[in-house]
Amino acid sequence: MNSRRSLQEWVHWLEVGAGGRWVARVAVILGVVLLSLRIGYVQFHGPLTETTLAQAVVARQLVKGEGFTTLVNYPQTVAWMKEHTGRAGGGTEASQFDPAKALPELHQAPLYPVVIAGALKVFPEGKRAALFDTVPKPPDGFGADYVLLVLNIVLLWVAAWQTYALGRRLFDEQVGVVAMLGLLLSASIWSTTVAVGGMPLLMVLMLALFHALVRIDQGAAAGKMPWLALGAAGGVSGLMFLADYAAGVALVAALGWAWLRFLGRARVIATVVVAGVFLIVAGPWMIRNVVLTGNPVALAWQGIALKAGDPTAEPETVRATLSAAAPVVDLDKLGNKMLTSLQKSFRERLWAGGGIFFTAFFVTGLVYRFREDRVNRVRWLFVATLALLVVAQAFFDSGEGERFPVVYATPLIAIFGAGFFVVLVASSEALRSHARWAAxxxxxxxxxxxxxxxxxxxxxxxxxxxxxxxxxxxxxEEMTRRGGAHPAWLADVPAGAAWYSGQRVWARPATLRDFYGVCQEQAQVALVLTPHTLDRPFFSELTKRNEAGGKLGDWSEVYGALVTNRFPAGFPLSLPQKVADNFYVLIDPLAMGGAGRRQ
Incomplete structure (x- = not known):
């Protein structure tokens, strides 16, 4: 019997059968891949912030088998470790800072570094080393940066597939397709993706959480105990905590949903399962942080008291201070910070976060009651969860955070927005027969x-x-030549310097007093000053020689020496080398090798 299809059968399969759907799927996949390649080529600008690069540095340490440590030496971390554990970088209570042992990471959540490390581990050791050792020729970028780009794009693809699946589960296939394409055609979403800050990772987790919550709702409606879905809700909530501490408040939504959807003894069992799995996932990391700092989120809790852009509570300045003293929580500043963040979230980020027109349909559709009660329940659960996440982020984040709830919730906004859009089209006699064209x-x-x-x-x-x-x-290479096996140098962008160089880099201390204190811990070979500092309008400040040294503090004398070449007496890094406009390397002329000490 001849099993081969005739030409007529192939045509029928393509036009009437499943072939047409497969052709459409292949076309969509090919289009998404080509779009990703083009956007990656023209829009990728490398990692943009110290927060992203600090997490990438931890990933680099994980790949090397160094655990959750960092190549960035924050003076605050050194002071904290010495005061509270009797050691810094692995030394004993009586020892100085140990340059051979990296400091533990105390400021960043661990999940994104773990995911980056997993992506880097895919490469054989030789190719991975080439990613970090090959000097890029502009406009090409650093090899390992492209790994971050591909990782974030793949995570966005996963989020798009989840969006389609959840949209189809809540509504129908049309809503799933429209929501998925709306996500993939959003310029704002692609901007956050190519910024490689890990936003797609939170999208994936947020969608996974709601997949679990929908299954919990279905199980409760059927009178069954959805063990797997309850465990998934607790586990994903734990992963959200490990990805971004403020996002851990999603546990409250999961617990509340389990409590509301069950009665009696089943209610207690459901909430215990959710909370128990959360602790299994997030508990080891919290215990590690408590052991090191006495706080489940380590030094990241200080974000409550800090606000980026406030000279009296600047997080960068606190990390660069050689002191273990914690910042004081000022309730007035905290309230002002939260109010500012909430205003930005609901006035700006919600509308510019990626949903655009889908956001408008979502907000307008809140006054509409869908035909199925389960869809209405899940929609209001999402609204409550989003509100919790936005408030938690406003409370906990210092302003340096890069993962905003109204942005990583965009897929869900797109789903409910697309659902309301389809309802509007179906209710219009003029549009009903042209639903595909309307979409x-x-x-x-x-x-x-x-x-x-x-x-x-x-x-x-x-x-x-x-x-x-x-x-x-x-x-x-230069620091190894001048400073030996464990050279000591500083930068005003220490995470970037550490990621690209692979060496330990000190954050430029907040004051000269702290700088000399750092030099007591480890003599410094050089200081890199980039446009991060020197592009700021500070030259007018150089003339202000009051007790506080103007807004620049006592570093104003060093910055002024870039123009006058008259460094403060006793300042060791007195040999400036201009790399580019507003880009200098200050070198110790006496450090010419060996242990990196002044000879």
Whole structure:
């Protein structure tokens, strides 16, 4: 019997059978891949912030088998470890700072570094070393930065698939497709993705949480105990905590949902399962932090008291202070910080976060009651969860955070927005017969900003200023020559310097007094000053020689010496080398090798 299909059967399969759907799926997948390649080529600008790079540094340590340690020496961490544990970098109580042992990471949540480390582990050791050792030629970027880019794009693809699956489960296939494409055609979502800050990871977790919560709702409605879904809700809540501490408040939503959807003894069992799995997932990390600092989130709790941009509570300054004293929580400042963050979230980020028109349909649709009660229940659960996440982020974040709830909740906004859009189309006699064309118009309008971005020329694939991978790779060789096996140098962008050089780098201390204190711990060979510091309008401040040294403090004398070449008496890094405009390396002229001490 001849099992081969005839040409007529193939045509029928393509036009009437399942073939047409497979062709459409392949076309969508191919389109997404090509779009990703184009956006990655023209929009990728390398890691943009110290927060992202600090997590990448931890990933680099994990790949080397160094555990959750960091190559960034924050003066605050050194002081804290010496005062509270009797050691810094692995030394004993009576010893100085140990340059051979990395400090534990006390400021960043661990999940994104673990995911990055997993992506780096995919490469054989030789190829992985080449990613970190090859000097890029502009406009090409640092090899390992491209790993971060691909990782975030793949996570976005996963989030898009989850969006389709959840939209289909709550509504129908049409809603799933429209919501998925709306997500993938959002210029804002692609901007956050190519910034490689890990936003797609939170999207994946948020969607996974609601997949579990929907299954809990279905189990409760059927009178069954959905053990797997309850465990998944607790586990995903724990992963959200490990990805971003403020996102751990999702546990409250999961517990509340388990409590509301069950009665009697089943209610207690459901909440215990959710909470228990959360503790299994997040508990070991919290115990580790309590052992090191006495707090489940280590020094990240200080974000409550800090606010980026406030000179009296600047988180960068606190980390750069050689003191174990914790910042004081000022209730007035905390209230002002929270109010400012909430206003930005609901006035700006909600509308610019990626949903765009889907956000408008979502907000408008809140006054509409869907036909199925379970959809209404899940929608209001999402609203409550989003409100909890936004308030927690406003309370906990110092302003340096990069993962905003209204952004990583965009897929869910798109699902409910698309659901209401489909209802509107179905209720219109004029549009009902042209539903696909209506959806196409919505997606076309959604894609207009992205079309503009795609047409842009290629950018530098690294964020200059202030990051210059080639310079920091060159610094590695120069510092090893001048400072020996464990050279000591400082930078005003220490995470970037550590990521690109692979060496331990001290954060530039907040004051000269702290600088000399750091030099007592380990003599410094050089200080890198980038446009992160020198692009600021500070030259007018150099003339202010009051007791506080102007807004620049006592560092104003060092900055002024870049112009006058008259450094403060006794300042060891007195040989300035200009790399580019507002980019200097200050070198100790007496450190010419060996242990990195002044000879």
């Amino acid at each position: 196409a118009v919505l997606l076309a309008v959604q894609a207009l900003p992205l079309a503009h971005d795609v047409m842009e020329p290629q950018r530098l694939h690294f964020s200059y200023p202030p990051y210059y991978p080639g310079l920091f790779l060159g610094m590695r």
